[in-house]
Amino acid sequence: MNLLEILSYGFIQxxxxxxxxxxxxxSVLGVFLVLRRLSLIGDGLAHVTFGSTAIALALKxxxxxxxxxxxxxxxxxxxxxxxxxxxxxxxxDAAIGLVSALGISAGIILASVGGGYNVDxxxxxxxxxxxxxxxxxxxxxxxxxxxxxxxxxYYHELFAISFSDELxxxxxxxxxxxxxxxxxxxxxxxxxxxxxxxxxLISSLLIVPAAGALQLARGFKVCIVLAALQGCSSVxxxxxxxxxxxxxxxxxxxxxxxxxxxxxxxxxxxIYPRNSN
Amino acid sequence: xxxxxxxxxxxxxxxxxxxxxxDISFQVERGDYxxxxxxxxxGKSTLxxxxxxxxxxxxxxxxxxxxxxxxxxxxSKVGYLPQSLHLVNPIFPATVHETVGLGLLSLKRxxxxxxxxxxxxxxxxxxELGISELKHKLIGELSGGQLQRVLLARAIVNDPELLxxxxxTAALDPETRDRFYAMIADINNSRGVTVxxxxxxxxxxxxxxxxxxxxxxxxxxxxxxDEFCCSPEMSSLFGEHSQHLMCHRH
Numbered sequence: 001m002n003l004l005e006i007l008s009y010g011f012i013q014x015x016x017x018x019x020x021x022x023x024x025x026x027s028v029l030g031v032f033l034v035l036r037r038l039s040l041i042g043d044g045l046a047h048v049t050f051g052s053t054a055i056a057l058a059l060k061x062x063x064x065x066x067x068x069x070x071x072x073x074x075x076x077x078x079x080x081x082x083x084x085x086x087x088x089x090x091x092x093d094a095a096i097g098l099v100s101a102l103g104i105s106a107g108i109i110l111a112s113v114g115g116g117y118n119v120d121x122x123x124x125x126x127x128x129x130x131x132x133x134x135x136x137x138x139x140x141x142x143x144x145x146x147x148x149x150x151x152x153x154y155y156h157e158l159f160a161i162s163f164s165d166e167l168x169x170x171x172x173x174x175x176x177x178x179x180x181x182x183x184x185x186x187x188x189x190x191x192x193x194x195x196x197x198x199x200x201l202i203s204s205l206l207i208v209p210a211a212g213a214l215q216l217a218r219g220f221k222v223c224i225v226l227a228a229l230q231g232c233s234s235v236x237x238x239x240x241x242x243x244x245x246x247x248x249x250x251x252x253x254x255x256x257x258x259x260x261x262x263x264x265x266x267x268x269x270x271i272y273p274r275n276s277n
Numbered sequence: 278x279x280x281x282x283x284x285x286x287x288x289x290x291x292x293x294x295x296x297x298x299x300d301i302s303f304q305v306e307r308g309d310y311x312x313x314x315x316x317x318x319x320g321k322s323t324l325x326x327x328x329x330x331x332x333x334x335x336x337x338x339x340x341x342x343x344x345x346x347x348x349x350x351x352x353s354k355v356g357y358l359p360q361s362l363h364l365v366n367p368i369f370p371a372t373v374h375e376t377v378g379l380g381l382l383s384l385k386r387x388x389x390x391x392x393x394x395x396x397x398x399x400x401x402x403x404x405e406l407g408i409s410e411l412k413h414k415l416i417g418e419l420s421g422g423q424l425q426r427v428l429l430a431r432a433i434v435n436d437p438e439l440l441x442x443x444x445x446t447a448a449l450d451p452e453t454r455d456r457f458y459a460m461i462a463d464i465n466n467s468r469g470v471t472v473x474x475x476x477x478x479x480x481x482x483x484x485x486x487x488x489x490x491x492x493x494x495x496x497x498x499x500x501x502x503d504e505f506c507c508s509p510e511m512s513s514l515f516g517e518h519s520q521h522l523m524c525h526r527h
Binding site for chain 1: 366368372379
């Protein structure tokens, strides 16, 4: 099968389109999350997505309809992590671990009560972008537009809180509100990314492009653009490799992403030898 | 121009470990350069953070520009320079220009955007502080002294009327520290900016500050530097050293 033949299939076109949109969201948000030392929030929310997917399946909400159940639950959990960090005398990673444990244990109990693990629930664990349906692509498109619009409107506030919460507050920025926007957008992106790489690998979609971009970027805007380029390229190349080599798409996407990161580290050592350590 | 810029009335703050500030009352007038000094753990940083609404006031009240802190919204009048070593993430990818631009956000309404005039203002501030050549550098690539000046540029780019500095020279060598104090004194004199500066270094700051506030959970002294050196409270605290402080100034 040659490349043009691959690209002529409708299911591959849908996978590439939805995958690129989701990767764009995750990689841009990832820059803010990594710099705010909230990298693992993706993992925590992914585990909550597992629990909420179990609820959705138990309520007979399948495919795109499951978003009606999972999205609100994961968004609530993201606010829970924020509140635990702000008020609960917990550091960010401990709050993420706590909510993550709640999500995964709720999922296991619900799956067990519902008659054990079924194929649907397991497909969410490892993702299956090639089976994405038309209506899921449309939903991803609209959500992506909404999230990108909010990111554009609040770019400077997000930049300011990533640099320093304290300085942002003294600049009159409502840091609690902006933090809430950041975690809510992350929650939506995690729910969307579940189909792309699965619950197990979602955090890599958030962290790896940002980590790669941080190696080379000379400027905050440049960092966001580089992360977006890495994230989107990884999805496109990963999906094509998975089809040509008959490998799982989710793992292929993550491996390509990691290769980009390694390449960025090497390029950094060549271009900025003095700043490489 | 005269007027009250900062007022604290019977202000107290406490953490889980206990009371950090107790019944603090003082007033700062427009154009003052106040050096806040005191031993470790005396509540100096907590005091300025309480005045900026960054830590909760457990008792009493504070106001900025005559407005109670809880109602104060005009943050473009305030510039703040925290202890930079704790602040800056060395891998943060922002350039010096982008970092200084953050100081202009308090002047902007939603959606906040920086325009060409803002870029000119950033360049002008960098030039005033003699750091134009750092414009495209990443903040992680700067030395301690350069970083301090960049963060000072961020704090003054919005032309604040009040500048609050929390131990800005903690990581600097004596020579750079003195240059930094002189720079703040120049901003105080030429722009008429009111300055609150927290420092350990009561000797060096005395050379520049118009008033001293000596804190040890309570205010032990608040007044001019000469009064500070001659006051019986300071003589009992510093002994002969209080005279040394005075010599430092003259």
